[in-house]
Amino acid sequence: MKKSEHASGRRDFLKGLLTAGAAGALGGIPGSLLAPRRAGAAPFDPSEYQVFRNACPRNCYDTCSIKTYVRDGVVQFVEGAPESTFTKGSLCVKGYTYPRRIYSPDRIKYPMLQEGRGSGNWKRISWDEAMGRIADKILDIKKRDGNLLGLALSKYSGNFGITNNCVEGMMSSLGYTSRFVGTPCWPAGIDAQNYDLGDMWCNDPEDMARARYIIVWGANPAWCSMHSMKYLYAARERGAKIVVIDPILTQTAAKADEFWQIRAGTDGALALGMARHLLDRGLVDQDFVSRCAVGFEDFAAYLRANVTVEWAAERCGIPAEAIRAVTEEFAAARPATVWIGYGMQRHTNGGSMVRAIDAFVAMTGNIGVEGGGVRYGHLRTWGFNFHAMLQQPPEGSVGFTGATGPKGEFDFADGAKPAAYSDRPLNMNKTAQEILDAKDPEIRMLWISCKNPFAQDFDRNKLEKAFKKLEMVVSVEQFFTETVRHSDIVLPVTTLFEEWTVNVSYWHYWLSLNEQAVKPMHEAKSNLEIAALLSRAMNAREPGSCTFPQEVDGKEWMIKEFNKGIYEQFGLSSWEDLRRGPAKARMASSASWHDRKFATPSGKYEFSSELCARNGFKALPEYVEGRKATAPFRLMTPHVQFGLHSQFVNLDWMEAFYPEPFVYIHPRAAAARKIEDGAMTRVSNAVGEVVVRACITDTVPEDCLVMYEAWFRKLDFNVQNLVDDCAADMGAMKTGAPGVALHDQFVDIAPVGGGR
Numbered sequence: 046m047k048k049s050e051h052a053s054g055r056r057d058f059l060k061g062l063l064t065a066g067a068a069g070a071l072g073g074i075p076g077s078l079l080a081p082r083r084a085g086a087a088p089f090d091p092s093e094y095q096v097f098r099n100a101c102p103r104n105c106y107d108t109c110s111i112k113t114y115v116r117d118g119v120v121q122f123v124e125g126a127p128e129s130t131f132t133k134g135s136l137c138v139k140g141y142t143y144p145r146r147i148y149s150p151d152r153i154k155y156p157m158l159q160e161g162r163g164s165g166n167w168k169r170i171s172w173d174e175a176m177g178r179i180a181d182k183i184l185d186i187k188k189r190d191g192n193l194l195g196l197a198l199s200k201y202s203g204n205f206g207i208t209n210n211c212v213e214g215m216m217s218s219l220g221y222t223s224r225f226v227g228t229p230c231w232p233a234g235i236d237a238q239n240y241d242l243g244d245m246w247c248n249d250p251e252d253m254a255r256a257r258y259i260i261v262w263g264a265n266p267a268w269c270s271m272h273s274m275k276y277l278y279a280a281r282e283r284g285a286k287i288v289v290i291d292p293i294l295t296q297t298a299a300k301a302d303e304f305w306q307i308r309a310g311t312d313g314a315l316a317l318g319m320a321r322h323l324l325d326r327g328l329v330d331q332d333f334v335s336r337c338a339v340g341f342e343d344f345a346a347y348l349r350a351n352v353t354v355e356w357a358a359e360r361c362g363i364p365a366e367a368i369r370a371v372t373e374e375f376a377a378a379r380p381a382t383v384w385i386g387y388g389m390q391r392h393t394n395g396g397s398m399v400r401a402i403d404a405f406v407a408m409t410g411n412i413g414v415e416g417g418g419v420r421y422g423h424l425r426t427w428g429f430n431f432h433a434m435l436q437q438p439p440e441g442s443v444g445f446t447g448a449t450g451p452k453g454e455f456d457f458a459d460g461a462k463p464a465a466y467s468d469r470p471l472n473m474n475k476t477a478q479e480i481l482d483a484k485d486p487e488i489r490m491l492w493i494s495c496k497n498p499f500a501q502d503f504d505r506n507k508l509e510k511a512f513k514k515l516e517m518v519v520s521v522e523q524f525f526t527e528t529v530r531h532s533d534i535v536l537p538v539t540t541l542f543e544e545w546t547v548n549v550s551y552w553h554y555w556l557s558l559n560e561q562a563v564k565p566m567h568e569a570k571s572n573l574e575i576a577a578l579l580s581r582a583m584n585a586r587e588p589g590s591c592t593f594p595q596e597v598d599g600k601e602w603m604i605k606e607f608n609k610g611i612y613e614q615f616g617l618s619s620w621e622d623l624r625r626g627p628a629k630a631r632m633a634s635s636a637s638w639h640d641r642k643f644a645t646p647s648g649k650y651e652f653s654s655e656l657c658a659r660n661g662f663k664a665l666p667e668y669v670e671g672r673k674a675t676a677p678f679r680l681m682t683p684h685v686q687f688g689l690h691s692q693f694v695n696l697d698w699m700e701a702f703y704p705e706p707f708v709y710i711h712p713r714a715a716a717a718r719k720i721e722d723g724a725m726t727r728v729s730n731a732v733g734e735v736v737v738r739a740c741i742t743d744t745v746p747e748d749c750l751v752m753y754e755a756w757f758r759k760l761d762f763n764v765q766n767l768v769d770d771c772a773a774d775m776g777a778m779k780t781g782a783p784g785v786a787l788h789d790q791f792v793d794i795a796p797v798g799g800g801r
């Protein structure tokens with residue numbers, strides 16, 4: 046986009062805010078709401094509002110508890126719930142834009158049909174027509190293939206509200222289908238922690254305030270978990286030192302006492318070097334490694350034979366002296382903790398790097414300690430019924446057996462009884478390739494919900510090809526994303542303020558109710574209502590073809606997710622207690638593994654894991670080299686401050702903060718390529734290319750380019766034109782597919798002329 050266009054976009058936005066035209070744009074909000082407050086106007090009077098409890102359902106550490114203020118049936122403003130000590134009354138800037146999301150003129154308002162996928166030739170259709178067309182297609186697929194494996198679901202983290210698992214339930218209620226499994230997010234680290242500890246289970250983040258030493262290792266909480274920052278600051282006020290290890294001088298790094306600009310993908314070497322130094326200096330917690338762990342002697346022998354601090358320094362680019370000093374400080378401070386970020390494990394050797402860091406911290410005895418620990422994530426508060434998700438396929442459904450033949454005919458030569466059918470798993474991190482490769486039957490139809498594959502999946506050009514193979518694509522969305530552009534039918538879905546659900550976090554230990562605060566705008570329906578509508582259409586055409594209830598009540602379905610375990614864990618007598626505010630899990634200790642009984646096969650911390658070896662890796666957390674460079678620069682595409690993946694940045698309110706993306710490049714690299722600050726550049730590799738303005742900064746390493754992922758409504762910017770689908774090492778054990786090495790990408794850059 047040219048600069049002038051950008052400026053005029055901004056003008057439109059300001060004009061929209063200031064003129065009566067905005068009332069129309071805001072979808073019929075009473076004009077009085079838009080009137081500026083007059084001087085001398087009555088002070089804020091809470092009794093004028095109805096207050097609702099909501100929760101931010103985005104895939105974010107913070108999963109904020111929200112208080113929503115409604116008047117005249119309209120959300121007036123939102124604030125962070127003060128009852129949660131984690132949210133503590135404040136939202137991030139993204140969260141404060143929620144009222145605009147509900148009333149954005151850009152929302153998808155009705156079911157729509159695109160005549161000619163990608164043509165832009167959209168026409169409004171009724172819900173009946175939309176569901177009729179979809180049901181006809183599903184029945185057609187079943188007739189042709191004898192099963193529904195040609196229907197695939199692409200869903201991930203657009204909305205983590207528990208009842209939104211009804212989308213999976215809807216698919217199950219049709220029969221056995223194809224499912225994209227795994228996660229692009231954190232799987233390598235999950236498996237790594239499972240090998241070492243038996244589960245992924247982190248301390249309460251609030252107890253970080255008690256740490257005496259904190260290493261933030263490959264995470265950027267200043268942007269990605271801003272509510273956690275207060276615990277880092279509190280710890281520092283009590284004398285803790287904070288070290289950040291990241292290839293980029295992030296805003297988190299800028300707040301640290303010490304920053305190590307590590308060579309990406311070499312954290313394993315660094316952690317092993319630190320472990321070796323603990324051995325050399327006699328700083329190992331002997332009690333922990335002998336009583337609470339197995340395999341330590343083997344690991345120590347590996348370190349002595351293969352690792353020195355100098356060896357580590359050479360690989361990771363951190364001076365040996367600094368490695369020694371921080372290792373000694375970390376071992377001397379107690380409690381000391383490492384926050385292992387998700388960005389760090391998105392590498393071909395990501396899981397092995399997490400294991401090496403776990404091992405270093407274990408050697409210092411900081412696991413199972415309040416204020417200590419290797420913090421990665423947890424799912425300890427997710428014990429819902431998953432009633433919405435667990436639906437039964439219709440009687441007689443034919444599915445996947447692991448050896449599917451065409452048309453659902455299976456060859457059981459030995460006359461054995463067929464195994465129970467299942468859904469066909471496809472690797473979410475290779476969405477494009479899986480669609481291209483699927484056979485017997487091919488993927489004919491894709492249902493997309495809470496997922497934006499064109500923005501978030503890898504190798505965009507390949508995805509374009511893959512979508513051409515699909516006979517029908519249905520997107521359930523709020524905005525006209527690039528994925529919607531690649532769809533035939535789009536169904537408008539509610540925002541969190543227009544539906545009932547319940548939310549928990551994979552980081553903190555709070556539980557929040559999400560009440561319906563306002564009626565759905567336009568013709569939007571919740572995922573739950575959409576499932577019921579589809580069931581109606583299916584059963585009208587072929588009775589018994591879909592088991593999903595045809596009438597649903599969102600509130601009732603929310604209530605069905607609660608059980609005794611949840612009530613006990615959170616000290617609730619009823620879900621209605623949550624109307625007074627979010628609740629925190631009652632915990633024996635803020636420390637995970639506080640009894641030092643680990644969930645591994647041995648029941649101990651496993652420096653040496655047989656399970657890991659059986660799964661094709663080393664038993665010990667040995668050094669594994671990263672992906673070989675194939676072009677002059679490494680490209681990293683981490684998470685953006687003003688958006689959450691493909692969400693938020695598209696809102697006009699956000700454009701004011703983040704109007705345009707950049708490729709960030711080091712001054713020396715820019716000089717070598719004759720790139721001036723603000724010049725347009727072409728960044729390219731074998732996957733594709735992106736044309737984007739350069740920002741020269743010494744916050745990035747000389748051999749590295751950075752582009753933050755984000756979706757802009759008016760810009761043709763997509764980092765996935767440069768990111769391939771190369772797998773990370775681990776993740777298949779717990780999530781069904783390995784992670785993705787999205788930070789192991791290599792590119793070149795050249796100016797294209799036309800600077801500022």
Ligand SMILES: Nc1nc2c(c(=O)[nH]1)N[C@H]1C(S)=C(S)[C@@H](COP(=O)(O)OP(=O)(O)OC[C@H]3O[C@@H](n4cnc5c(=O)[nH]c(N)nc54)[C@H](O)[C@@H]3O)O[C@H]1N2
Nearest residue numbers: 201202203204229230494495496497501521682690691692
């Ligand atoms: N290059 C690169 N790629 C990455 C990453 C990276 O760092 N770099 N990060 C990866 C990571 S960590 C993750 S978690 C994934 C995230 O990938 P996704 O889960 O696909 O990401 P989102 O953009 O959060 O959400 C997807 C869509 O859900 C829609 N949505 C929101 N609410 C609802 C709802 O209530 N119902 C329905 N039906 N839809 C809704 C949003 O409008 C949005 O278009 O991306 C991965 N991809």
Ligand SMILES: Nc1nc2c(c(=O)[nH]1)N[C@H]1C(S)=C(S)[C@@H](COP(=O)(O)OP(=O)(O)OC[C@H]3O[C@@H](n4cnc5c(=O)[nH]c(N)nc54)[C@H](O)[C@@H]3O)O[C@H]1N2
Nearest residue numbers: 263264265269290309310386387388389683684688689690
């Ligand atoms: N504002 C905002 N908040 C978010 C999100 C968002 O998109 N925007 N996304 C949410 C989601 S789904 C997730 S998964 C989390 C992600 O939370 P984080 O894990 O904190 O986020 P990332 O930006 O993916 O990666 C963090 C850092 O890892 C660094 N990194 C990459 N490779 C390496 C390496 O080899 N070694 C080291 N030491 N560091 C490395 C990157 O430079 C980056 O600064 O945040 C959540 N919160």
Ligand SMILES: [Mo]
Nearest residue numbers: 104229230231
């Ligand atoms: Mo993520």
